[in-house]
Amino acid sequence: MDAAFYRAIQLEKFAPTFREATQLIKLAQRPPGPGEIRVRNLWCGVNGIFDTQLARNAIDYIDIATPTLTGVEALGLVEAIGPGVENLALGDAVVTVNFRGGYREHNTDIAQNFAKVPTPSRDWLALASTGVSAAIALEHIGALQDGETVAISASAGGVGHIAVQLAKRRHCRVIAICGGPEKAEFVKSLGADRVIDYRAEDVATVLNTEFPDMIDVALDTVGGKIFDAFLQNLAPHGRLVAAGAASDLAETPEIITAPRVIHQIYFKGASIRGFMNGRLTHLWPAAREKLFALHEAGELTLTFDAKPFEGLEEVYDAIDWLLASRSIGKVVVKLGDP
Numbered sequence: 450m451d452a453a454f455y456r457a458i459q460l461e462k463f464a465p466t467f468r469e470a471t472q473l474i475k476l477a478q479r480p481p482g483p484g485e486i487r488v489r490n491l492w493c494g495v496n497g498i499f500d501t502q503l504a505r506n507a508i509d510y511i512d513i514a515t516p517t518l519t520g521v522e523a524l525g526l527v528e529a530i531g532p533g534v535e536n537l538a539l540g541d542a543v544v545t546v547n548f549r550g551g552y553r554e555h556n557t558d559i560a561q562n563f564a565k566v567p568t569p570s571r572d573w574l575a576l577a578s579t580g581v582s583a584a585i586a587l588e589h590i591g592a593l594q595d596g597e598t599v600a601i602s603a604s605a606g607g608v609g610h611i612a613v614q615l616a617k618r619r620h621c622r623v624i625a626i627c628g629g630p631e632k633a634e635f636v637k638s639l640g641a642d643r644v645i646d647y648r649a650e651d652v653a654t655v656l657n658t659e660f661p662d663m664i665d666v667a668l669d670t671v672g673g674k675i676f677d678a679f680l681q682n683l684a685p686h687g688r689l690v691a692a693g694a695a696s697d698l699a700e701t702p703e704i705i706t707a708p709r710v711i712h713q714i715y716f717k718g719a720s721i722r723g724f725m726n727g728r729l730t731h732l733w734p735a736a737r738e739k740l741f742a743l744h745e746a747g748e749l750t751l752t753f754d755a756k757p758f759e760g761l762e763e764v765y766d767a768i769d770w771l772l773a774s775r776s777i778g779k780v781v782v783k784l785g786d787p
Contacts, residue, residue: 453478456761457553458519463506467497468765470504471519479557481531487557488543491787492571494522494551494578494607495764495780497771498695510727511548520551520764524566524574526787534560542569544577546733552764554784564737569787572744575607575751575779577733580740582692583611585732586668586724591690593619597665598684600624600656602675603695604641605632607779612668613639614749624660626652626675628774635752635777653678662717666690672697680710683719692724752778759783 454475464470481487502508503519527541537543543563550556566573586608587593599616603609604625616623617640625641627633633646645655656664656678665687667679672694679689697703714720743749754776758767764782771780 455553455555458761458764460503460513460515460517460519462515464504467500467504467519467768473761476553478555481529481534481557483532484534484559484561485531485557486527486534486537486543486560486563487529487555488523488525488545488563489528489555490523490525490551490553490784491569492524492574493520493764493782493784494574495758495767495771495782496521497768497780498693500768501772510725518549518553520553521548522546522574522578523551523553523556523784524569524571524577525556525785526569528555529557531560536560537563537565542566542573544574546578546581548727552761554761564734566741567745571753571781572751573741574781575611575753576740576744576749577737579607579779580611580749580751581733581736582724582726583608583668584615584736584740585726585729586690586692587612587615587666589729589732590692590722590724591666591668591688593621593666595619596621598622598624598660598663600626600660600664600667600669600679600682602626602667602669602671602679604636604644605777606670607776608670608692609668610636610639610752610778611749613641616666617641618743618748621666624656624664626671632777647675653681656682664689668692671695673703680713680721683714683717685717685719687717687719689719689721690724691721754778754780757783 458471459474460471524544545563547562599621601612605627623641624643625636626645628648633644636644664682665684667689669676670693673696
């Protein structure tokens with residue numbers, strides 16, 4: 450492609466799926482202005498649930514006006530620097546986790562929206578995005594303490610596999626929920642103490658039998674029946690972190706007829722705590738610094754899904770792959786070479 454142009458995925462309308470709502474467009478390059486840099490993206494991270502909700506105009510904390518560019522997380526190299534930028538140099542590797550910065554080949558934006566990373570490795574992308582989510586959800590919202598019993602849904606996914614490791618570092622007993630024998634073996638390899646394959650066992654029955662009223666922290670990104678099972682088995686002062694609702698991607702939330710939730714938590718002194726990473730940006734730098742240090746020390750490993758995706762055209766397939774619950778670890782798309 451002509452160096453004067455680059456490609457990006459743009460939301461054109463609201464529709465049931467990201468594929469239907471967007472199109473691949475060509476945009477003119479522009480030089481960075483004062484305080485800005487231009488980055489050539491090498492990797493982007495995929496957030497299939499966010500992308501689907503974006504396409505449906507179902508993200509409450511973002512005011513969406515079409516058309517708009519899409520994608521949240523990307524890693525690349527600085528290729529141009531505007532006046533007044535002093536902390537970055539040409540060729541530096543940087544990450545961004547700002548909405549509209551992900552699904553594009555180049556990104557010109559204010560320098561403060563990027564964080565410098567040691568190398569152009571996709572590891573730093575996963576840590577700065579998904580890793581930060583796992584750490585803040587567990588340790589800030591969930592108020593994790595050493596030696597607690599922790600339950601994690603979607604434990605073989607991007608957030609889940611990092612959360613398992615972070616909890617084990619705190620000497621916690623980890624109950625990991627996942628689907629299928631391959632994912633179960635993977636999560637076991639991370640140190641999970643009890644793995645529940647929801648395709649082979651009923652999650653509620655296992656928790657009711659083996660961990661009644663024993664869960665100190667539950668990190669749930671799934672919702673539905675798994676959320677209900679976690680809620681039922683919270684320990685006294687237990688904390689259920691609601692970090693997503695992957696099972697409830699219907700156009701409207703599922704209507705449940707049941708006793709009010711207060712009857713599940715009041716006498717236990719337990720709580721349900723919402724986690725929305727986009728509302729916690731002030732916590733990102735410290736969490737990122739901690740995770741980077743753990744990774745550099747060899748104390749935190751990252752797994753990327755084995756299926757390769759390359760080029761903006763394959764972002765759509767990557768989203769479908771993730772939504773089909775076929776991935777293990779973090780799903781990324783390669784956009785270029787260093």
